[in-house]
Each structure stands twice: as C-alpha cells, then as structure tokens.
Amino acid sequence: MALLGRGGTKHGPLNWGGNFDEIQDFEHQLRDSFDGKGFIPDDVLQTGTRNQPLGEPKAGLSPELDALAAYVSSLEHVNPSPFRNPDGSLTADAVAGKAVFEKLGCDFCHGGPDFTDSARGQLHDVGTITANSGMRAGQPLIGIDSPTLLGVWETPPYLHDGSAPTLRDVLTTNNATDLHGYVSSLVPGQLDQLIAYVLQLDGDQRLRALPFEPPLPEPVAGSGGQPGVVGQAGTGGQPATGGGLQGAAGGGTKEPQRSSCACRAPGADTRPHPWVLLTALALSALVALRRARGQR
C-alpha cells in the first residue's frame, strides 16, 4: 500500500489488519519479518506490554524509530489525478459516479475527508479474505481495515493481496458476491461512472507542496474540492444475484498502466496564477469604464 497521503497514523491504525497503532511498531517488522535487530534495546522492548504492537507506546524509545515515524508522518501529500479535467475539476462522468458511490453506500466505509473509516477501528469483511491472507496478531483475520481511496489512481494492483489488477476488478471479478458494494445492481454505464469517480479522488492537498518542495500556486477557484461525505448506512452486504456483473462490466474508462509520479496536475505549470487573472479583470473593467465615460 502507498504511504503517500496517509500521514503516518493520520487515518487510523496501520497495515491491512490494523494491527499497528504507531509507526514505531515497525520495530516488530524489522525484527520479525526483515531479520533485523531493530532499534529498541531488547531489555527496553521487553518492559511492560511494549513487545505487543498494540501495547504500551514505543515512541520516545529510539531516536532512529522516532525519526522514521516523523518522516512517514510527513507524507500527507496525494498526487493529483491526471483523470480530472485540465482545470482540476471532476469530469461529468465522475460527478455522476459520485452519486453512484453514495447510492451504493461506498462512503459508509470510504467516507469523510480521508475516504476511510479506519479511525473507527473497525475491520470489514468485504469478501476478499482468502486462506492466504494470514493472521492478525496471532488470531484469525476477521476483516480488513478500509483503505483510503485518495490517490488510488496510481496504486494498482489493489486489495491487501494485490489480487485485483484494476479498479474494475475490485468491483466485479473480486466482488462476485456483492459483499463489497451491491455493484451488480448497477445498470450499464454506471460502473464506468463509478470507476471514473474513484480514479479522480486525489485529496484536498492536491496542490500542497511537500515540506522540501517550493510552495505551489494557490488552487484556481472551483478546482476539485473534495466532497468529504460522511457515510450513511451502507448497502454493502447485499445478497449475491449471480448475473448482472457482465452487463455492467466491460469497456469505458481506461485505467493507468503504471504509477508515474505526476507531482503536479497536467497543465498546472501553464495555469495562470489567480492574481494574474484578478489584475487582468481589474484592468479590463477600468478600460470599459473609461470607454463608457468617453461615449457619454
């Protein structure tokens, strides 16, 4: 999963299983998965419940881990989606797709400004868990932490096991039972609109520079603010209806093949600064006024 846009623990617990509550918990990953020695001295880690990921905090125990946490927490930026209109607004298809998104209750789990309910601390089984999905803290994995949808345009493949090559797969081939949204209820065309919308979710921070980047120009008025809807009750768990998927699938929006860092919206560099526009407006108003006076 991408670290961009998540701001460390800003969205809630970490990992697909939500089993870490601070970046410093990657001490466990360093030791257990990467065969490393970690940064926290053994005896310090063994104090109290620190040796459990959701136990006592590990912050403040190692300057290196704290520095790592500070860096990962600074990654709040979401790259702008090239699928938007050149002025940064949602395309007509995406606007229609937003209504589909809300109708299907996607925002029940992918809601709020971050498009995730991760902070609620609830895991969801959307029919994607397989025998290979692993465990959570030594227990069976009963659900997955909803990931944000901001910036997913550049992060295929999808789902915790990368089993969905495209967004269409997430919603169709990997959603055969409709547990991940009642997608088979859509009429042809609506699925394309839904995908167009998800491909254009890129966050309020789209024009915010990273700490080490020079400041970016102010966004142009009306350019793609985020909807930030808080979820209504979901219609996610509808019974399977078998057919219908084929009808809704096929054709339509082309998804990106590969992530390529587009750190600015296409054409952003050629966009005039708002002050230039304002000055031009003021000047033309002045000229018009003078002319009007001259004619009198």
Ligand code: HEC
């Ligand atoms: C009940 C909660 C819930 C609802 C409702 C829901 N999702 Fe999800 N969504 C999840 C969870 C949990 C995952 C992670 C599943 C996994 O990785 O196996 C996920 C994953 C995704 C992903 C993949 C993200 C990635 O980075 O891999 C996309 C795209 C997505 N959902 C879109 C949607 C859309 C569109 C809808 C509405 C049709 C929807 N979701 C409805 C909980 C939900």
